[in-house]
Ligand SMILES: Nc1ncnc2c1ncn2[C@@H]1O[C@H](COP(=O)(O)OP(=O)(O)O)[C@@H](O)[C@H]1O
């Protein structure tokens with residue numbers, strides 16, 4: 072029983088991280104039909120933003136030493152600016168391109184960010200201690216829950232609630248939903264295309280920044296590809312959830328995490344190294360039966 | 376009010392419009408009639424900024440609007456009700472209706488305008504909080520017209536409002552459009568495939584085929600429908616003759 076609850080909480084915490092990243096990816100896909108492979112690098116950038124730029128092996132905290140509130144805001148700002156820059160410098164010039172062209176452009180952006188980080192910070196992974204207090208375990212009887220897991224779940228819930236409120240209750244959010252459904256029609260009604268797209272990039276930047284902080288706290292190490300695995304799982308989550316649906320992206324994040332964590336806990340020992348293969352097999356099986364994901368969107372019109 | 380000259384639009388190798396000239400005066404109801412594929416929707420998209428023409432000019436109230444973004448053309452007072460309705464299916468009726476006023480940050484008149492439009496389309500009030508995707512075709516058509524009018528356009532472009540609707544509902548839609556024209560000094564440009572209804576509702580008619588205007592004239596002069604039929608079905612020499620004869 073205790074084991075099961077422990078596993079459940081592990082899955083919830085991992086699912087939160089996946090859901091955050093999947094929402095960031097889903098937002099951009101929803102508005103732009105952009106499958107953004109540079110999203111993982113935005114997460115990486117958010118983590119590197121905390122330390123003093125140098126090629127040293129040890130990471131010296133810079134923004135990472137600021138008070139938490141200030142640090143979070145600063146990291147969000149940096150990642151949001153990077154996301155907006157990637158739009159201004161690259162994606163905005165190919166608005167009318169095919170989704171496949173956009174995706175390939177995002178590989179290029181990813182390459183640029185990764186190599187930029189390599190140039191400034193060097194190629195060696197660094198260890199970095201962020202919020203080490205969060206490794207403290209809260210004990211309920213036999214149950215030990217790291218504070219970080221609670222913070223991760225809480226942060227995700229807060230962000231998801233905020234995002235929902237924004238999309239449902241504010242006039243900007245309603246414009247975003249309209250644009251996600253039918254971009255051209257929204258513009259015919261006066262919705263500013265670049266404003267909506269900018270907002271989508273900014274929001275996805277905030278989500279990437281928070282994911283970066285949580286990820287770094289958990290792993291304690293920095294490398295120029297640290298965001299990539301998270302991004303890949305987030306992509307799988309959006310596909311599982313149904314591309315184009317934010318609710319689906321979040322649900323997909325939790326679904327993938329649950330599969331992963333429960334396989335890890337209950338697979339026979341000798342199969343555990345291949346856990347991800349099992350996860351992917353489940354995903355493929357699921358897509359055979361529900362090709363448009365858990366929560367399909369009907370409005371996947373190609374934008375002209 | 377609207378003046379189009381030498382408008383040419385291509386999609387890759389397909390020429391959709393070639394040398395189209397058209398004008399609309401304030402508070403007119405002008406109809407563009409033509410078969411499927413004639414270029415009617417392309418013409419409206421070009422006016423509303425949704426496609427980039429290869430050549431030509433579009434002036435609205437004396438101001439060139441060709442090359443402007445769709446959202447800025449909407450701000451000039453032109454609103455497009457496109458073919459196939461395009462409601463935002465997951466948004467509620469209310470959200471659909473107000474989207475233009477949110478976008479233009481002009482909400483002074485929004486509540487009063489909505490009230491007025493709901494007087495015309497009471498069905499929408501009953502569906503107020505439902506996703507627009509659940510409305511019937513007729514209700515969706517009413518919603519998109521009301522939604523376009525919420526932006527307070529002076530020129531309303533309506534692309535094939537009768538497509539896929541029962542004739543009785545189409546009549547209601549037209550009657551509403553015309554009384555809105557009277558009461559709100561609205562100017563109408565409407566696309567249709569058949570001229571039958573337009574002979575009752577419009578002041579002037581353009582016949583378009585293969586991306587060219589083949590005939591235009593005042594509705595009362597085209598009332599017998601024969602010149603229109605000739606232009607529409609493509610007996611080109613006669614259509615050209617009719618074109619000479621038209622004012
Ligand atoms: N997005 C598009 N891409 C390629 N060709 C198009 C596109 N839209 C319209 N066309 C072509 O342009 C021509 C005019 O189409 P359209 O303006 O839709 O005519 P109508 O509205 O009168 O039926 C047709 O030959 C059509 O096939």
Ligand SMILES: [Mg+2]
Pocket residue numbers: 412415416417458534535
């Ligand atoms: Mg058409």
